Amino acid sequence: MIVSKTLDYAVRTLTYLGKRQSGKTVLMKEIAESQKIPLSYLAKVMRQLVKAGIVFSEYGPNGGYSLKKTPSEITLRQVYEAVEGTLRMVECFDVSGISCVFTSCCGQADVWQEIEKKLLDILGSITIQDIIARECVYPEKLLFTNKSENKHANS
Amino acid sequence: MIVSKTLDYAVRTLTYLGKRQSGKTVLMKEIAESQKIPLSYLAKVMRQLVKAGIVFSEYGPNGGYSLKKTPSEITLRQVYEAVEGTLRMVECFDVSGISCVFTSCCGQADVWQEIEKKLLDILGSITIQDIIARECVYPEKLLFTNKSENKHANS
DNA sequence: TACATCGTGGATATATGATGTCCAAATTAA
DNA sequence: TTAATTTGGACATCATATATCCACGATGTA
Numbered sequence: 001m002i003v004s005k006t007l008d009y010a011v012r013t014l015t016y017l018g019k020r021q022s023g024k025t026v027l028m029k030e031i032a033e034s035q036k037i038p039l040s041y042l043a044k045v046m047r048q049l050v051k052a053g054i055v056f057s058e059y060g061p062n063g064g065y066s067l068k069k070t071p072s073e074i075t076l077r078q079v080y081e082a083v084e085g086t087l088r089m090v091e092c093f094d095v096s097g098i099s100c101v102f103t104s105c106c107g108q109a110d111v112w113q114e115i116e117k118k119l120l121d122i123l124g125s126i127t128i129q130d131i132i133a134r135e136c137v138y139p140e141k142l143l144f145t146n147k148s149e150n151k152h153a154n155s
Numbered sequence: 156m157i158v159s160k161t162l163d164y165a166v167r168t169l170t171y172l173g174k175r176q177s178g179k180t181v182l183m184k185e186i187a188e189s190q191k192i193p194l195s196y197l198a199k200v201m202r203q204l205v206k207a208g209i210v211f212s213e214y215g216p217n218g219g220y221s222l223k224k225t226p227s228e229i230t231l232r233q234v235y236e237a238v239e240g241t242l243r244m245v246e247c248f249d250v251s252g253i254s255c256v257f258t259s260c261c262g263q264a265d266v267w268q269e270i271e272k273k274l275l276d277i278l279g280s281i282t283i284q285d286i287i288a289r290e291c292v293y294p295e296k297l298l299f300t301n302k303s304e305n306k307h308a309n310s
Numbered sequence: 311t312a313c314a315t316c317g318t319g320g321a322t323a324t325a326t327g328a329t330g331t332c333c334a335a336a337t338t339a340a
Numbered sequence: 341t342t343a344a345t346t347t348g349g350a351c352a353t354c355a356t357a358t359a360t361c362c363a364c365g366a367t368g369t370a
Contacts, residue, residue: 003245003267005358011263028317036256040360047318060367061315076266090158101191107289108166111231112158115277122270134262160329183346196330202347215338216344311370318365329354336347 009037009045010083011076014128015135017055018071025056025064045083052082072129080123087123089116164192164200165238166231169283170290172210173226180211180219200238207237227284235278242278244271 012035020026028046032039046065049055056068067074080087089112092100103109167190175181183201187194201220204210211223222229235242244267247255258264 002243008245008263012257015262038359041358043317044319044359050317057317058367059315059317059365060369062368063316063366065317088157090163102167105291107170107286108163110289111281111286115274115281118277119270119274122273126266126270131262131266134265136260182344193330195332198346198348199330205346212346213338214336214344214346215340217339218337218345220346314369315367316365317367319363321361321363323358323360325356325358327354327356329352331352332350334348337345339344340342 004084006045006083007080009035009042010049010079011128011131013037013042013045013049014054014067014071014074014079015131017065017067018074018128018132019135021067021071023066025058025062025066027064031065048083049079052078054078054082070129071132072127074128075124076126077120077123079128087116087120089113089119159239161200161238162235164190164197165204165234166283166286168192168197168200168204169209169222169226169229169234170286172220172222173229173283173287174290176222176226178221180213180217180221182219186220203238204234207233209233209237225284226287227282229283230279231281232275232278234283242271242275244268244274 013031016031016035017026028042029039031037031046032042035042037045046055046057050057050065053068054074055065057063057065077087090109092103092106092109100106168186171186171190172181183197184194186192186201187197190197192200201210201212205212205220209223209229210220212218212220232242245264247258247261247264255261
């Protein structure tokens with residue numbers, strides 16, 4: 001039940017793009033360097049965000065990425081689903097349907113499904129704008145005074 | 156953000172013990188067979204539940220396990236923490252303290268911490284008794300009519 | 311057209327943690 | 341003492357998250 005590095009990368013990227021909201025595209029390289037994300041891995045994450053319709057991408061010189069929606073229209077739930085797929089706390093709710101010996105008489109199933117629903121509602125109620133609003137005003141300045149490694153998210 | 160097999164095993168074991176609540180201990184072997192849990196793995200899970208003070212164990216002949224609390228006193232949060240440790244959605248809140256380049260100016264940290272708190276509250280509000288109450292009355296009968304494999308929880 | 315720029319897609323490696331196994335030691339009843 | 345049972349730890353295995361690489365596709369510019 002933890003936030004993967006991938007999700008952390010996605011959220012930070014969207015936050016970064018959100019603050020740049022000037023219509024111009026941003027290079028993947030710039031995102032990777034500013035957010036300390038391995039470039040070749042970020043490429044994969046960006047593809048997922050593009051496919052999910054959250055960011056816009058453009059090929060060639062002057063290409064790059066920009067948000068396709070406003071920061072307040074992008075919820076954590078959308079971001080989660082873009083990079084991790086549908087949130088499913090237990091396997092017995094997956095597309096294959098009932099798949100457990102105990103499902104026909106399982107007291108856990110409903111309980112986890114309700115928790116899952118509540119969690120989805122929470123994730124759906126928080127937007128990238130909310131996160132931007134919580135960031136401090138002079139990120140660059142503070143960033144340069146902190147020399148520690150990037151160990152933000154869990155694996 | 157999924158329920159591990161270990162957690163599933165723990166919950167099902169506690170549910171099973173809860174329904175047997177007659178003061179008598181239950182053999183690990185019986186739990187393992189009835190719940191389709193690998194015996195040698197269950198041994199590990201039981202140790203964690205004992206250590207957490209949720210179940211009582213007794214050595215030797217006529218030994219086995221029984222609940223140390225009533226089913227309504229055991230919350231999912233307690234069970235989660237017994238087998239998975241403290242729930243922590245992002246690493247930057249762990250005992251090592253601030254450990255991320257962005258922490259000093261991170262908009263995500265507070266957000267995830269709030270979500271974590273809400274999730275803990277939800278887990279703390281659900282008890283083993285709630286799960287027992289949702290199980291059907293004749294589990295054995297239904298169990299034998301279902302020949303599929305046990306694929307209940309995620310990995 | 312030719313070329314440089316930059317994202318796309320897929321194959322593949324690596325690391326980490328969850329899951330599972332095994333065996334000897336500790337404890338207790340009879 | 342002997343058998344039954346849990347305990348503890350070392351070890352093996354497997355799945356998945358994370359990361360890397362390279363050739364290809366698309367686009368702007370000359």
